[in-house]
Amino acid sequence: MTEFETVIGLEVHVELGTQTKIFCGCAVEFGAPPNTHVCPVCLGSPGALPVLNEEALKLAIRAALALNCTVRQESKFDRKNYFYPDSPKAYQISQYDEPVGEHGFIEITVQGEKKRIGITRVHLEEDAGKLTHSPYGDASLVDLNRVGIPLIEIVSEPDLRTAEEARLYLEELKSIMQYCAISECKMEEGSLRCDANISLREVGQRELGTKTEIKNMNSFRNVQRGLEYEEQRQKKMLLKNEKIVQQTMRFHEESGATVAMRSKEDAHDYRYFPEPDLPRISLSREYSEERRAEIPELPAERRQRFVEVYGLPLYDAEVLTVTKALADYFDGTASRVRDPKSASNWIMGDLLAHVKANGLEMEQVRVKPEQLAELIGVIEKGTISSKIAKNVLKEMLDSGKDAKVIIEEQGLIQISDEGQLREIALRIIATNKKSVEDFKAGKEKALGALVGQMMKETKGKANPQLVNQIMLALISD
Amino acid sequence: MDFYSGLRKLHQGLISREMTPADLVNFSLEQIKAVDMQVQAFVTVTEEQARVKAEQVRENGAEGILAGIPFALKDNMCTQGVETTCASRSLQGYKPPYSATVVERLERDHGILIGKLNMDEFAMGSSTENSSLCKTHNPWDFERVPGGSSGGPAAAVAAGMVPYALGSDTGGSIRQPAAFCGVVGLKPTYGLVSRYGLVAFASSLDQIGPITNSVEDAAIVLQSIAGPDRRDSTSVQRDVPNYIEGLTGDICGLKIGVAMEYFSPSIDQKVRAAVDSAILQLERLGAEMIKVSLPHTSYALSAYYLLAPAEASSNLARYDGVRYGYRAQDAENLLDMYRQTRSEGFGAEVKRRILIGTYALSSGYYDAYYKRAQQVRTLIAKDFDEAFAKVDVLLSPTTPTTAFRFGEKTEDPLMMYMNDICTIPVNLAGLPAISVPCGLADGLPVGLQLIGRMFDETTLLRTAHAYEQAAGFAPMRPALGVHA
Ligand SMILES: [Zn+2]
Numbered sequence: 001m002t003e004f005e006t007v008i009g010l011e012v013h014v015e016l017g018t019q020t021k022i023f024c025g026c027a028v029e030f031g032a033p034p035n036t037h038v039c040p041v042c043l044g045s046p047g048a049l050p051v052l053n054e055e056a057l058k059l060a061i062r063a064a065l066a067l068n069c070t071v072r073q074e075s076k077f078d079r080k081n082y083f084y085p086d087s088p089k090a091y092q093i094s095q096y097d098e099p100v101g102e103h104g105f106i107e108i109t110v111q112g113e114k115k116r117i118g119i120t121r122v123h124l125e126e127d128a129g130k131l132t133h134s135p136y137g138d139a140s141l142v143d144l145n146r147v148g149i150p151l152i153e154i155v156s157e158p159d160l161r162t163a164e165e166a167r168l169y170l171e172e173l174k175s176i177m178q179y180c181a182i183s184e185c186k187m188e189e190g191s192l193r194c195d196a197n198i199s200l201r202e203v204g205q206r207e208l209g210t211k212t213e214i215k216n217m218n219s220f221r222n223v224q225r226g227l228e229y230e231e232q233r234q235k236k237m238l239l240k241n242e243k244i245v246q247q248t249m250r251f252h253e254e255s256g257a258t259v260a261m262r263s264k265e266d267a268h269d270y271r272y273f274p275e276p277d278l279p280r281i282s283l284s285r286e287y288s289e290e291r292r293a294e295i296p297e298l299p300a301e302r303r304q305r306f307v308e309v310y311g312l313p314l315y316d317a318e319v320l321t322v323t324k325a326l327a328d329y330f331d332g333t334a335s336r337v338r339d340p341k342s343a344s345n346w347i348m349g350d351l352l353a354h355v356k357a358n359g360l361e362m363e364q365v366r367v368k369p370e371q372l373a374e375l376i377g378v379i380e381k382g383t384i385s386s387k388i389a390k391n392v393l394k395e396m397l398d399s400g401k402d403a404k405v406i407i408e409e410q411g412l413i414q415i416s417d418e419g420q421l422r423e424i425a426l427r428i429i430a431t432n433k434k435s436v437e438d439f440k441a442g443k444e445k446a447l448g449a450l451v452g453q454m455m456k457e458t459k460g461k462a463n464p465q466l467v468n469q470i471m472l473a474l475i476s477d
Numbered sequence: 478m479d480f481y482s483g484l485r486k487l488h489q490g491l492i493s494r495e496m497t498p499a500d501l502v503n504f505s506l507e508q509i510k511a512v513d514m515q516v517q518a519f520v521t522v523t524e525e526q527a528r529v530k531a532e533q534v535r536e537n538g539a540e541g542i543l544a545g546i547p548f549a550l551k552d553n554m555c556t557q558g559v560e561t562t563c564a565s566r567s568l569q570g571y572k573p574p575y576s577a578t579v580v581e582r583l584e585r586d587h588g589i590l591i592g593k594l595n596m597d598e599f600a601m602g603s604s605t606e607n608s609s610l611c612k613t614h615n616p617w618d619f620e621r622v623p624g625g626s627s628g629g630p631a632a633a634v635a636a637g638m639v640p641y642a643l644g645s646d647t648g649g650s651i652r653q654p655a656a657f658c659g660v661v662g663l664k665p666t667y668g669l670v671s672r673y674g675l676v677a678f679a680s681s682l683d684q685i686g687p688i689t690n691s692v693e694d695a696a697i698v699l700q701s702i703a704g705p706d707r708r709d710s711t712s713v714q715r716d717v718p719n720y721i722e723g724l725t726g727d728i729c730g731l732k733i734g735v736a737m738e739y740f741s742p743s744i745d746q747k748v749r750a751a752v753d754s755a756i757l758q759l760e761r762l763g764a765e766m767i768k769v770s771l772p773h774t775s776y777a778l779s780a781y782y783l784l785a786p787a788e789a790s791s792n793l794a795r796y797d798g799v800r801y802g803y804r805a806q807d808a809e810n811l812l813d814m815y816r817q818t819r820s821e822g823f824g825a826e827v828k829r830r831i832l833i834g835t836y837a838l839s840s841g842y843y844d845a846y847y848k849r850a851q852q853v854r855t856l857i858a859k860d861f862d863e864a865f866a867k868v869d870v871l872l873s874p875t876t877p878t879t880a881f882r883f884g885e886k887t888e889d890p891l892m893m894y895m896n897d898i899c900t901i902p903v904n905l906a907g908l909p910a911i912s913v914p915c916g917l918a919d920g921l922p923v924g925l926q927l928i929g930r931m932f933d934e935t936t937l938l939r940t941a942h943a944y945e946q947a948a949g950f951a952p953m954r955p956a957l958g959v960h961a
Contacts (some may be wrong), residue, residue, distance in 0.1 A: 040573075040574055040575050041757070043800065044561075044795045044800075045555075045562075045573065045574060045575070045801075046561070046568065046571070046573065046676040046677075046795070047553075047554075047573065047577060047672075047673065047674040047675055047676045047677065048575075048673070048674070049556045049672065049673050049709050049710065049711075050710070051707065051708060051709075051710050052710065079791050081790075081791050081794060081838075083794065083797060083801050085811070086798075088789075088795060088799075088800060089795050090794030090795045090797060091791050091792070091794060106864065142799070168507075244760055259866065269839055271790075271791070271835065271838035271839060271840070272838075273787060273788075273843070273845075273847060275840050276679075276680035276681035276711075277677075277680050277710065278710050279710055279711065323499045430689060464538055
């Protein structure tokens with residue numbers, strides 16, 4: 001049977017996290033009442049002119065550099081002309097042939113192997129408005145709050161070979177954008193949007209097959225689902241010797257299927273030409289270098305450092321570097337304790353469980369890294385047991401108090417005084433003759449019961465190792 | 478009282494309390510009532526607003542040179558709350574939510590807006606016959622056009638209804654009507670005056686400028702409206718010199734270039750004679766005439782009629798009936814609404830240029846048309862650079878003929894386009910230029926065009942002023958339609 005190879009390229013739109021829109025002073029705010037963040041410029045009022053928000057340019061350059069692109073010293077804006085009510089000027093200000101950045105790449109790890117995915121270009125443009133169907137009958141409602149929100153479009157090379165690779169690419173891309181504080185990349189709010197091009201070709205064939213474009217995939221999981229579905233659809237057609245039609249498909253979330261949209265778009269001629277209202281952009285080397293200096297350590301480097309410097313397993317490093325905030329938290333904790341793996345365990349265990357259960361952002365966690373490090377230090381010194389430490393952490397997360405304060409207040413210091421423990425042990429032996437006899441008769445489990453009694457007596461504060469040693473010595477006589 | 482004697486005189490009258498701003502507003506309104514029935518320059522008169530403003534200016538005791546003096550605007554400059562139509566059906570009833578920067582600046586200087594003036598629809602035309610609102614008549618001969626596209630402003634100033642007006646110039650739209658109506662029209666360097674609030678025709682060519690009775694008045698108005706504006710990214714960050722101080726009357730030793738390409742045989746012989754005598758006049762003032770060549774001039778018209786329509790096709794795409802302006806009724810669906818709205822909202826010339834521009838930008842044609850035209854534009858700018866290495870100012874007729882009759886050129890768009898042959902290259906190069914009256918030909922005004930170096934309005938105005946003072950034509954008062 002014919003073997004096929006899948007070829008996927010992604011076009012990702014990322015909203016830049018600026019305070020104001022790209023060409024006017026209107027605020028950027030998700031979920032504001034419709035048409036409240038608008039002005040003559042973004043409404044396309046006759047005579048109004050765009051003025052570039054420099055912050056958007058800075059973020060676009062930073063993004064291009066973080067994606068290993070070459071930043072063009074000369075670039076410009078162009079008009080993309082089309083009629084639709086989401087575009088009040090009837091053109092979108094975008095970049096056609098001189099994008100901010102080009103020739104970049106992202107590295108992903110596929111089944112333990114590193115793979116480089118090429119980035120064709122990163123360009124800056126303005127967002128369009130939002131159309132919704134009117135609940136009051138046969139009409140569309142237009143919300144122009146979104147018009148003019150700065151976007152970058154990131155176009156990948158057709159280097160992705162599976163739907164899973166596509167998802168991994170998106171996850172890495174999102175991480176990089178978040179690390180660099182370029183965008184929040186919330187797909188559910190539309191601050192990251194993804195369209196995919198997919199085609200199949202026979203293995204060994206060089207030229208690309210006919211592609212389709214998939215739109216409306218609103219989560220990473222749905223990107224993978226949509227691509228997997230489309231891959232199978234195309235494969236079935238090719239096996240039946242049917243021709244793939246170049247068209248735009250819409251992902252249908254409920255059924256998981258891709259459905260052909262009206263393919264009138266193919267006839268679109270956007271009549272791009274240089275935007276005469278905006279001067280060309282000339283960037284000095286220094287300006288770009290300043291942007292490069294704004295880029296923090298990126299997730300891939302950080303993962304590697306966590307493995308090499310802290311000796312973490314790769315899995316831990318991957319989990320802890322998903323967001324910059326989490327990685328910073330780990331760094332802040334691990335650098336203050338003897339055993340970084342214990343920091344990883346506490347963060348990936350109790351701390352993330354708390355974050356998840358309460359729907360928090362890392363920034364909202366009341367226990368700061370140095371406080372967590374102090375708790376771990378107390379455990380390492382044997383002042384409290386791990387078991388008690390779990391409760392102490394819970395209390396810390398709720399109250400924000402330091403570990404030492406809680407231990408003090410609740411008298412939780414571990415009892416490690418041998419004399420004191422021996423005294424308690426003798427008392428327990430005296431009142432539990434049956435268990436002692438059972439142990440002597442060979443029932444080893446009986447020791448557990450005695451130790452349990454002892455922990456109960458000390459409200460868990462007894463040093464468990466010492467208790468075991470002392471009890472065993474006493475009843476073995 | 479009259480408005481011909483200049484802004485300085487009106488200002489002195491106000492300062493000496495011989496008259497009040499209200500007197501000037503009254504006089505302007507009276508003139509409008511008296512002659513605008515025939516001239517039809519105004520499309521909106523802001524009478525009530527102007528009277529209120531006149532009171533305010535008097536109370537404030539503002540003393541700037543434009544304070545308390547009425548003015549009018551071509552109807553493509555946005556005025557908050559005052560209808561701004563571009564003489565197009567597509568913008569009928571449209572009241573902008575904001576005022577253009579030039580309007581803000583004139584109001585900052587306590588000027589008083591008296592009304593809005595007729596024009597060719599969206600500034601596309603050379604006779605103001607493309608207005609969907611009314612037919613503006615040349616005050617020198619009511620059978621003739623006032624020129625265009627700023628026909629309203631030129632006619633209003635020539636007929637003495639306002640002391641000055643603002644026009645816009647994309648390919649000659651200030652200078653050509655100024656020449657036809659016997660007034661002064663200045664197109665500043667591209668980027669000197671903010672375009673914010675000027676309804677765009679061709680963004681890379683459009684420039685606002687004054688239409689006045691004298692060169693000094695042009696300098697005074699330019700002083701108020703020029704200078705950087707953070708709302709227009711194409712406005713240039715540089716200090717504005719004192720233009721009025723630059724009017725020394727001394728042009729001794731100035732080198733003036735005469736480009737032979739601008740004196741083609743198609744130029745009317747009487748126009749040519751008037752320009753020739755202006756050359757003699759300038760020589761008498763001590764200027765040196767030098768022959769120069771601008772070899773790519775013959776390509777300017779073709780390049781312009783690709784670039785300007787290309788930009789216009791995009792700039793005018795927003796008039797779709799969705800948010801403001803005219804919307805066709807009874808459309809079946811969205812596409813139908815767009816089609817009907819635009820078919821009914823735009824006039825023939827606007828549609829012609831949208832079609833040309835759309836074609837020039839279409840994939841497969843872009844390189845042959847738009848891109849080639851841009852290359853020509855670069856060559857034309859280079860021609861001027863080379864000429865200005867040798868001379869300080871260039872000289873030509875403003876137009877090949879004097880004002881023509883209504884309907885004379887409407888049948889043949891190309892004939893109409895030829896009218897701008899001397900003015901268009903200037904816009905392509907972004908240079909400043911002025912038209913000053915240089916006499917009459919068969920009783921109709923002739924305009925002399927002077928072209929300056931980039932941002933050298935000072936030398937340009939000084940030259941025009943020296944000529945004007947020596948020639949003694951300005952101000953020219955038309956007999957209001959009674960043409961011998
Ligand atoms: Zn806005």
